[in-house]
Amino acid sequence: KTKIAVLTSGGDSAGMNAVVRAIVKYGITKGCEMFVVREGYEGLVRGNADAPTFKRKVSFNKHDLNGHTELLDDTSFISNLRYGDGTLLKEGEGDAMDHPGGRSLKGRYIIRVGWDDVRGWFAEGGTLIGTARSAAFRTREGRLSAAKNLIHEGIDALAVCGGDGSLTGADLFRSEWPSLVSDLKASGDITETQANYYAHLKIVGLVGSIDNDMSMTDTTIGAYTALHRICESMDNINSTAFSHSRAFVVEVMGRHCGWLALMAGISCGADFIFIPERPPKAHPWEDEMCDNIHRHREAGKRTTIVIVAEGAHDADLNPIRAEDVKTVLSERLGLDTRVTCLGHTQRGGRPCAWDRILPTLQGVEAVDALLEATPETPSYMIGMHENKITRVPLVEAVKMTQSVAVAIKDKDFEKAMSLRDPEFCE
Numbered sequence: 001k002t003k004i005a006v007l008t009s010g011g012d013s014a015g016m017n018a019v020v021r022a023i024v025k026y027g028i029t030k031g032c033e034m035f036v037v038r039e040g041y042e043g044l045v046r047g048n049a050d051a052p053t054f055k056r057k058v059s060f061n062k063h064d065l066n067g068h069t070e071l072l073d074d075t076s077f078i079s080n081l082r083y084g085d086g087t088l089l090k091e092g093e094g095d096a097m098d099h100p101g102g103r104s105l106k107g108r109y110i111i112r113v114g115w116d117d118v119r120g121w122f123a124e125g126g127t128l129i130g131t132a133r134s135a136a137f138r139t140r141e142g143r144l145s146a147a148k149n150l151i152h153e154g155i156d157a158l159a160v161c162g163g164d165g166s167l168t169g170a171d172l173f174r175s176e177w178p179s180l181v182s183d184l185k186a187s188g189d190i191t192e193t194q195a196n197y198y199a200h201l202k203i204v205g206l207v208g209s210i211d212n213d214m215s216m217t218d219t220t221i222g223a224y225t226a227l228h229r230i231c232e233s234m235d236n237i238n239s240t241a242f243s244h245s246r247a248f249v250v251e252v253m254g255r256h257c258g259w260l261a262l263m264a265g266i267s268c269g270a271d272f273i274f275i276p277e278r279p280p281k282a283h284p285w286e287d288e289m290c291d292n293i294h295r296h297r298e299a300g301k302r303t304t305i306v307i308v309a310e311g312a313h314d315a316d317l318n319p320i321r322a323e324d325v326k327t328v329l330s331e332r333l334g335l336d337t338r339v340t341c342l343g344h345t346q347r348g349g350r351p352c353a354w355d356r357i358l359p360t361l362q363g364v365e366a367v368d369a370l371l372e373a374t375p376e377t378p379s380y381m382i383g384m385h386e387n388k389i390t391r392v393p394l395v396e397a398v399k400m401t402q403s404v405a406v407a408i409k410d411k412d413f414e415k416a417m418s419l420r421d422p423e424f425c426e
């Protein structure tokens, strides 16, 4: 039986739970044993060794895939703690902290899950299995521990859902795997038989990020939900802006990528947008912005909305600060101006329909990619291109995404956009 673990990593995004649900459910139908890793790579590094031992007797409902339910004991106090295939929990596996959606940072990090454990997860925001930006996993020591924990749990395939940083970590883990295994064998942490059996780690990446900043895929899981969130906020801002005939400078997320800002600007009729990939044509930018807004006001517009992508105010790249924009709007155009930073309201909340559909389709593809993987095939990132689910080599996608960041840093904006997405460039 292939044992597949799934984890979510980096900044959460709507749709991550739908990824976990799809992978767990489809994996079960393919005869795999399914696991979740709580708290991202951090959970992989920590593993289950320090988990407290379970003392209480546990009982559960047995569900089979046809939906039949059989009560196996009379105390179902932790209803979610059962395996979908009906296998009894072993001693030590039933602590309440083991709930795959548990909130405690103690307990087991790598947990076997079944069909019912992920029921309804497509509609939940954030990530119920937790996420982290793990410093430990960035060290070789941490990755050694992660490899040991996976092998000790008998897991031979890993699905990682996260942004470019998390997938860079996945790529590194995969490329280092043979040397990690050989170090673990040398230190006696794993046996020779284990070293031979786990000689290759199957790994697949799914892109969960609100930023939509990954190369070689048209869209990332969570980006459209975040865009919806921004639109809702913009509608709210617009009505108060209209009432007072005010200007608003709105800061949106997106890290180095201007996709959220640009799409929000189009969706909400912004007057001016600052994105890292295309700084204002004129330097200084004040004239260009004021000319545009003045024209719009002359044409009778009561509201002024300027969107600043967070990447545009990164001091190293292209320092446009919301407060500076406000000063210019107030002093040069005499507009009563306010600044609003939407912050993490953009990232939270229930996924829109697209962020349920995309992760479901991609989760299925991810399991297939893992089951079809051989030592010769590359590790894949599951993407989407022209409305089709795709598999692209993880290493290439990661490399291209990193080149975009370098190009932006070098102020080679045309190159950055063509590397990220040629169509976006046009």
Ligand code: F6P
Pocket (backbone or CB within 6 Å): 011, 163, 209, 210, 211, 253, 254, 255, 310, 347
């Ligand atoms: O990558 C997603 C993202 O929300 C970015 O848009 C933002 O720059 C960053 O994460 C914020 O990270 P944190 O939640 O750790 O402050």
